[in-house]
Amino acid sequence: MISLAVSVRDLSVHYGRRCVFERVTFDVGVGQSLGVIGPNGSGKTTLLRAVAGCLAPRSGDIRINGLTPRDAYERTGVAYFAGDATLPGSVRAARWGSLANGDAVTSDTRPIRALSRGTRQLLGLRTALGRQPLGLIVLDEPWEGLDPDAARWLSTILESKRDRGAGVVLSSHRLHDLAGLCDMYLFLLPRHAALIRAHEIAQGALVTAELLAETFDRLRNGGSPLRAAS
Amino acid sequence: MRTIVYLFRFFRVVSPLPALVVWTFGAIVAGACAIVVVAPGRTAGALAPLLVLQMFAASSGFAVPGRRGHYDLLLTRTGGRVSMALAHWVSSIAPGVAGWLIVCSVEALTTGTSSIATASGTCAAVALVSTIPWAATIALPRFSGGIGWLLMLTISAITLSSGNDGSLPRAGGSDGFVAGASAFLVYPLAVVGRHLSSLELMVVSPALALAIVSMTAACGWVRRATFPLEAAQ
Numbered sequence: 537m538i539s540l541a542v543s544v545r546d547l548s549v550h551y552g553r554r555c556v557f558e559r560v561t562f563d564v565g566v567g568q569s570l571g572v573i574g575p576n577g578s579g580k581t582t583l584l585r586a587v588a589g590c591l592a593p594r595s596g597d598i599r600i601n602g603l604t605p606r607d608a609y610e611r612t613g614v615a616y617f618a619g620d621a622t623l624p625g626s627v628r629a630a631r632w633g634s635l636a637n638g639d640a641v642t643s644d645t646r647p648i649r650a651l652s653r654g655t656r657q658l659l660g661l662r663t664a665l666g667r668q669p670l671g672l673i674v675l676d677e678p679w680e681g682l683d684p685d686a687a688r689w690l691s692t693i694l695e696s697k698r699d700r701g702a703g704v705v706l707s708s709h710r711l712h713d714l715a716g717l718c719d720m721y722l723f724l725l726p727r728h729a730a731l732i733r734a735h736e737i738a739q740g741a742l743v744t745a746e747l748l749a750e751t752f753d754r755l756r757n758g759g760s761p762l763r764a765a766s
Numbered sequence: 767m768r769t770i771v772y773l774f775r776f777f778r779v780v781s782p783l784p785a786l787v788v789w790t791f792g793a794i795v796a797g798a799c800a801i802v803v804v805a806p807g808r809t810a811g812a813l814a815p816l817l818v819l820q821m822f823a824a825s826s827g828f829a830v831p832g833r834r835g836h837y838d839l840l841l842t843r844t845g846g847r848v849s850m851a852l853a854h855w856v857s858s859i860a861p862g863v864a865g866w867l868i869v870c871s872v873e874a875l876t877t878g879t880s881s882i883a884t885a886s887g888t889c890a891a892v893a894l895v896s897t898i899p900w901a902a903t904i905a906l907p908r909f910s911g912g913i914g915w916l917l918m919l920t921i922s923a924i925t926l927s928s929g930n931d932g933s934l935p936r937a938g939g940s941d942g943f944v945a946g947a948s949a950f951l952v953y954p955l956a957v958v959g960r961h962l963s964s965l966e967l968m969v970v971s972p973a974l975a976l977a978i979v980s981m982t983a984a985c986g987w988v989r990r991a992t993f994p995l996e997a998a999q
């Protein structure tokens with residue numbers, strides 16, 4: 537039996553009266569990765585924030601290594617990064633980087649707001665992923681703004697952390713980046729979510745961006761999901 | 767222990783205060799020290815700007831940077847939200863408290879005693895301006911508590927100036943217990959430099975109790991709070 541890095545059961549999140557998503561269920565095992573795919577406004581950021589424990593759902597249950605997120609932080613390292621816009625612009629890059637584990641992530645002393653978007657994104661990723669040990673990685677649109685070298689670095693480090701036992705949850709519009717990396721995919725659509733494993737999409741072959749796009753279109757057009765999550 | 771060290775390291779990097787406020791504290795403390803050296807009898811007046819700025823500094827706000835994602839690194843590192851809130855509070859008030867202690871030291875060095883800067887009235891005023899604005903601003907934008915206090919002070923001054931003597935009631939004065947307690951809450955600077963009698967201590971105690979209650983409520987709010995990203999709502 538595979539041990540679970542994160543387990544989400546019947547998760548529903550509302551902002552006031554607006555329902556973002558309802559009754560989403562999935563498990564990510566230790567050493568597995570989940571890609572979250574959906575159109576703008578479907579609730580990807582909200583879902584990842586709830587999984588990271590920064591946002592309380594209206595109903596449902598989230599467990600990280602069997603513990604509530606807040607209990608899990610001290611025992612299981614959780615890396616969460618929601619994009620360069622969440623970095624405080626007035627803080628100097630080198631000082632922000634020092635918050636990872638005390639080691640310098642960068643020697644750049646410029647304020648974060650003075651950095652290019654890709655450099656900010658890389659700084660945030662390096663700082664979040666700098667924690668040791670890491671049991672769960674939750675990244676929202678992590679490839680946004682990265683140049684090809686940095687994008688390759690990110691994919692490599694995610695594979696490496698996953699292979700060393702971390703659970704990985706990612707959201708991205710860049711399907712070609714997700715395609716080679718994830719063991720399963722959660723398609724978030726308005727009022728509908730579907731969890732599909734990589735081998736179910738590709739019938740044993742490699743998952744490609746085109747296959748993910750086809751699956752997404754089929755689900756959006758009312759096709760039945762292979763494995764219902766809600 | 768490592769968590770507490772990290773909390774303070776985090777808020778040292780992601781300071782709840784803008785650099786301008788810290789620099790202003792520096793200028794005000796320098797001015798206050800100069801006044802204490804030249805005219806030690808005016809120490810209470812020299813402390814007033816420090817306390818007013820402290821009221822704004824303490825109004826640092828927790829929820830807004832939290833909703834912008836600035837505290838994500840911290841929120842996903844430790845589940846101890848109360849210690850997180852207290853570290854944020856200490857980081858918010860530290861420059862003001864440090865400035866006050868410097869003035870106390872200068873007064874002690876100049877006069878041989880620190881009778882005004884460390885008087886019980888001054889301590890009560892420092893405690894009040896360092897707590898209630900922080901608690902009141904916890905879920906609001908930065909400086910809201912300070913602005914609200916100024917508004918309350920202005921409304922009180924206008925209301926009271928239409929009375930007989932046109933002055934604010936003083937704590938422990940003849941306006942009675944409730945008026946005195948309210949006056950201290952609205953205008954704590956009135957007791958700066960005063961050594962409070964037992965009766966006056968009773969008059970200021972409701973406001974100090976309110977400070978403790980509001981701090982407890984604010985820490986409880988942070989413990990329960992949820993931080994959706996502004997951009998995702």
